[in-house]
Amino acid sequence: MSKIVVKQVKSLIGRPESQRKVIASLGLGRIGKTKELNDTPVVRGMIAKVAHLVEVVEQ
Numbered sequence: 001m002s003k004i005v006v007k008q009v010k011s012l013i014g015r016p017e018s019q020r021k022v023i024a025s026l027g028l029g030r031i032g033k034t035k036e037l038n039d040t041p042v043v044r045g046m047i048a049k050v051a052h053l054v055e056v057v058e059q
Helices: 017-025 041-049
Strands: 003-008 034-038 054-058
Touching: 017 041
Parallel strands: none
Antiparallel strands: 003 034, 003 054
16 A cells, blocks of 8 residues: 655644644644655545645655
């Protein structure tokens, strides 16, 4: 299965609780933190919800 690397690039200050929960589910929480995840439709959906807060690098 292919992997993608997700990096948080913006803060959660002032963001809705639902976006905070998605970031936590992705394993992020601080600016600059990265996480390698499986490239699945579920993960892609979570990334789409917080696309303005993260960067994605496909491997």
